[in-house]
Amino acid sequence: MKTVNVMIVGVGGQGSLLASKLLGKVLVDAGYDVKVSEVHGMSQRGGSVVTYVRFGDRVASPIIDLGESDFILSFEKLEAARYAEYLSPNGKIIVNTQEIDPMPVIVGKAVYPSHVLNELESKDVTVDAVDALSLAEKAGTAKAVNVVLLGRLARSLPAIPKEAWQDAIKSSVKPKFVEVNLRAFDLGYALD
Amino acid sequence: MKRLMIGNEAVARGLYEGGVSVVASYPGTPSTEITEFLSEYPDLYSEWAPNEKVATEVAFGASLSGVRAVTCMKHVGLNVAADPLFTLSYTGVNGGLVICVADDPAMHSSQNEQDSRHYAKASKIPMLEPSDSAECLAFAKEAFHISETFDTPVLFRLCTRIAHSQSVVETGERVVPEAIPYERKGEKFIMMPGNAKKRHPFVEERLQKLTAFAETSPLNRVEEGGKHVGVITSGTCYQYVREALGDQVSVLKLGMVWPLPVDLIKNFAASVERVVVIEELDGFIEDHCRNIGVKVDGKSIFSPIGEYSQSVIAAAFGIEAKPHVVLEDPIPARPPMMCAGCPHRGMFYTLKKNGVTVLGDIGCYTLGAQPPLAAIDSTLCMGASVSGLHGFNRGLAATGRTMKTACVIGDSTFVHSGMTGLADIAYNGSNSLIVILDNSITGMTGHQENPTTGYNIHGDPAGKIDLESLVRAMGINRVRVVDPYDLAATDAAIKEELAANEPSVVISRRPCVLLKRVKTNPPLEVKTDLCRSCKKCLSLGCPAISFRDGHAVINDTLCTGCGVCAGLCPFHAIGDKEVK
Numbered sequence: 001m002k003t004v005n006v007m008i009v010g011v012g013g014q015g016s017l018l019a020s021k022l023l024g025k026v027l028v029d030a031g032y033d034v035k036v037s038e039v040h041g042m043s044q045r046g047g048s049v050v051t052y053v054r055f056g057d058r059v060a061s062p063i064i065d066l067g068e069s070d071f072i073l074s075f076e077k078l079e080a081a082r083y084a085e086y087l088s089p090n091g092k093i094i095v096n097t098q099e100i101d102p103m104p105v106i107v108g109k110a111v112y113p114s115h116v117l118n119e120l121e122s123k124d125v126t127v128d129a130v131d132a133l134s135l136a137e138k139a140g141t142a143k144a145v146n147v148v149l150l151g152r153l154a155r156s157l158p159a160i161p162k163e164a165w166q167d168a169i170k171s172s173v174k175p176k177f178v179e180v181n182l183r184a185f186d187l188g189y190a191l192d
Numbered sequence: 193m194k195r196l197m198i199g200n201e202a203v204a205r206g207l208y209e210g211g212v213s214v215v216a217s218y219p220g221t222p223s224t225e226i227t228e229f230l231s232e233y234p235d236l237y238s239e240w241a242p243n244e245k246v247a248t249e250v251a252f253g254a255s256l257s258g259v260r261a262v263t264c265m266k267h268v269g270l271n272v273a274a275d276p277l278f279t280l281s282y283t284g285v286n287g288g289l290v291i292c293v294a295d296d297p298a299m300h301s302s303q304n305e306q307d308s309r310h311y312a313k314a315s316k317i318p319m320l321e322p323s324d325s326a327e328c329l330a331f332a333k334e335a336f337h338i339s340e341t342f343d344t345p346v347l348f349r350l351c352t353r354i355a356h357s358q359s360v361v362e363t364g365e366r367v368v369p370e371a372i373p374y375e376r377k378g379e380k381f382i383m384m385p386g387n388a389k390k391r392h393p394f395v396e397e398r399l400q401k402l403t404a405f406a407e408t409s410p411l412n413r414v415e416e417g418g419k420h421v422g423v424i425t426s427g428t429c430y431q432y433v434r435e436a437l438g439d440q441v442s443v444l445k446l447g448m449v450w451p452l453p454v455d456l457i458k459n460f461a462a463s464v465e466r467v468v469v470i471e472e473l474d475g476f477i478e479d480h481c482r483n484i485g486v487k488v489d490g491k492s493i494f495s496p497i498g499e500y501s502q503s504v505i506a507a508a509f510g511i512e513a514k515p516h517v518v519l520e521d522p523i524p525a526r527p528p529m530m531c532a533g534c535p536h537r538g539m540f541y542t543l544k545k546n547g548v549t550v551l552g553d554i555g556c557y558t559l560g561a562q563p564p565l566a567a568i569d570s571t572l573c574m575g576a577s578v579s580g581l582h583g584f585n586r587g588l589a590a591t592g593r594t595m596k597t598a599c600v601i602g603d604s605t606f607v608h609s610g611m612t613g614l615a616d617i618a619y620n621g622s623n624s625l626i627v628i629l630d631n632s633i634t635g636m637t638g639h640q641e642n643p644t645t646g647y648n649i650h651g652d653p654a655g656k657i658d659l660e661s662l663v664r665a666m667g668i669n670r671v672r673v674v675d676p677y678d679l680a681a682t683d684a685a686i687k688e689e690l691a692a693n694e695p696s697v698v699i700s701r702r703p704c705v706l707l708k709r710v711k712t713n714p715p716l717e718v719k720t721d722l723c724r725s726c727k728k729c730l731s732l733g734c735p736a737i738s739f740r741d742g743h744a745v746i747n748d749t750l751c752t753g754c755g756v757c758a759g760l761c762p763f764h765a766i767g768d769k770e771v772k
């Protein structure tokens with residue numbers, strides 16, 4: 001099979017590490033060759049962060065390049081736009097509609113481009129906009145935005161059964177957070 | 193069992209299976225997790241040492257005692273450890289000794305982009321370089337064998353994309369060899385001139401033997417493919433080459449990047465029409481090829497700057513770039529910044545307000561250089577803020593100039609190499625103001641304990657250096673502690689110490705807000721009827737505060753209730769949330 005590329009992008013601190021951990025586990029358990037690449041350290045302090053997940057029969061490079069990503073899972077609206085050029089022509093962006101102002105916007109040196117999703121759609125990009133923050137709060141914690149979005153992505157990866165995701169959540173998060181994360185996953189998964 | 197591991201975890205696993213008994217390291221991105229993962233294994237000793245030189249010497253001592261030992265560091269850490277490194281080459285080892293060093297091409301989290309391979313060549317120590325997590329594990333085990341077979345420390349090079357990329361590994365069993373008995377061998381381990389002169393020929397002979405090993409070791413391998421072009425590569429570049437070019441080219445994949453083979457390269461070159469060396473950073477393998485008379489292309493095609501990728505390789509071979517979306521509107525940058533509730537913020541705000549020229553250091557607080565705080569004038573290396581400030585003030589004094597100056601350095605960095613700079617200030621008496629940003633943790637690398645926190649690598653109670661007593665014992669009379677959340681007290685302390693006529697140390701003490709043991713307050717809110725839109729709170733550069741619909745707004749999920757903005761607001765518009 002052709003290697004499938006997924007990018008997880010967002011703002012440092014939004015929980016992309018857990019999302020990539022769950023995704024990676026599900027894919028390895030399904031028997032794929034998998035590579036996951038992320039950068040730890042300075043960029044995580046509220047900066048723009050990106051994780052590359054690649055799976056297939058045999059994966060060489062750990063990173064995804066311009067025009068190569070089949071899916072972009074964005075935890076924040078502006079970050080979806082920042083990495084949109086990595087999307088392949090038939091790719092899909094799943095984006096949390098939450099806006100988090102970057103420092104240039106906070107200090108008035110730049111304006112938050114709120115219309116950015118419309119611009120993406122005008123470029124024939126498939127945009128799946130999700131109010132993941134509201135759904136995460138509905139599940140029980142604003143911190144579960146990552147798992148809501150993962151639930152949404154799961155719908156686009158039909159080769160992997162829902163139970164596999166649920167098993168990964170059960171084995172990867174602390175027992176007291178399992179229930180809330182399963183609820184968050186379901187809310188993302190069930191969304192039409 | 194097959195599972196995903198980041199390269200660093202796989203290195204740790206390989207070292208563990210290879211029988212390591214003692215681990216000493218100083219944290220540094222992207223190397224930190226090797227030691228963190230090793231610390232989770234029960235049947236070996238691990239520690240955070242105060243710096244990389246100490247860590248390497250601890251590993252040397254453990255090797256001398258006859259056990260397998262490891263130290264891990266980032267590329268610039270190897271500069272600090274260079275002193276023991278070069279002479280370790282002469283002494284060789286007793287138990288196997290591995291020095292892991294992680295380079296950071298593209299400087300994701302570093303102050304320079306140095307290429308550590310030069311250290312291997314300069315110190316005449318072999319260096320291995322894996323290309324994925326499975327090789328991280330296998331090569332780490334092999335490193336101990338090479339170390340003990342050839343009587344040499346072994347450098348183990350990673351780069352960010354190997355250290356922090358996960359790929360599939362299969363684990364094995366741990367095998368710990370019998371400790372090698374300690375015998376006194378002065379001619380080998382006492383490196384005074386008479387003995388060292390006898391050891392140098394050994395080092396040269398060892399290099400010859402290692403070169404012969406490199407010719408046939410499975411660490412280096414030829415993968416047959418198209419014969420028009422042969423690529424010589426290693427590390428992460430090997431994966432980019434495979435991704436971009438598949439089997440269109442033949443590949444000589446080097447797992448040992450020093451010493452480099454001679455015949456293997458010559459024979460490979462003879463089997464293809466043209467040879468291209470693909471390596472990030474410097475033309476290290478390329479230079480070797482030229483030295484042995486093999487014609488290659490390398491840095492004439494590929495940049496010595498930053499990271500490569502499959503598209504960089506593809507472009508160089510004339511493969512068309514993939515089509516992609518281009519957005520016309522500019523997208524505001526999102527640089528990293530100090531967290532909401534960061535204790536450093538109050539101190540930086542105060543230093544900026546007082547017009548102080550600030551020499552900075554290495555840690556989270558380097559982010560104090562970012563606007564709007566923009567409170568740092570220089571960042572060089574670990575500890576340089578303190579000694580640099582002394583020199584700056586001496587330079588000013590020598591030419592009759594006066595300025596308000598200070599330096600900022602974190603607790604961990606101060607112990608790492610700020611203390612020696614302070615010794616210079618105490619001894620040679622410059623009127624300098626040293627601010628120790630004591631957040632009770634090594635922050636930037638992800639919360640490692642250090643000698644000032646009172647806990648060891650496992651989080652168990654440990655020795656604790658009392659910074660106030662230490663600084664006083666070094667001869668500094670003016671020592672005071674402030675809480676940087678208290679802007680008024682911080683401002684008063686900085687003003688008084690800037691006016692003092694002798695060196696002073698201000699310890700800005702407040703634990704990192706991200707520490708689990710720190711309890712945060714409920715988020716604050718802006719009373720919109722009181723907010724006059726003056727934007728003074730925005731000058732703190734707090735990610736939790738933004739400006740919407742004509743007044744300041746506090747983000748509930750980010751705010752930690754530190755109260756610094758409330759203390760700053762001239763209209764008392766920021767406070768606790770009203771209970772509705």
